[in-house]
Amino acid sequence: MKTKQIVFYDHNCKICTCFSLWVRKRTDYWNFLPNEINSLDLSGIDIDEDEVKNKIVCFDGKKYSGGAAILKIYSKCGGILGAFSYILLRAFIFYPCYELSYFLFSKNRTKLSFLVKYLEC
Secondary structure: OOOOEEEEEOOOOHHHHHHHHHHHHHOOOOEEEEOOHHHHHHHOOOOOHHHHHHOOEEEEOOEEEOHHHHHHHHHOOOHHHHHHHHHHHHOHHHHHHHHHHHHHHHHOHHHHHHHHHHOOO
8 A cells, every 4th residue: 555645734824724725836755635524534544633723744654743744745845955854863862943933934834924925826
C-alpha cells in the first residue's frame, strides 16, 4: 500500500492557508487537509486530535509535527529551499530550535497575518 502524504493544517489561519497554496503551486506531492474531525476520520490515520489542532502535522511514512513538519514540507518542494530544508531536517540536534521557532510563530501568527497580502498566494 502506498504511503499517504498528508498535511493537516489550520484552514482558518490566513498564513497557514497561504502556505498551503504556495506549496501546492510548487509540488503535488502533499495532500492538504483541514484540521477538522471529518478530515481526520477520512484520512484513516490514527492521530491525537489535540496535536493536529495545535500544530501543523504531516505524514510521509513517518509523522512530523511543528517545525519539523514545515521543513519536511519544504524539502519536497525542490530547489535550493528544498535542499536546504532537507539538510536541516537531518540535523536532529537542532530540533529543539525548530520547535521553539514554531511555538513562537504559532503564538503570534494572528499578529503576522497582515503579511499575507505581500506574499504570492
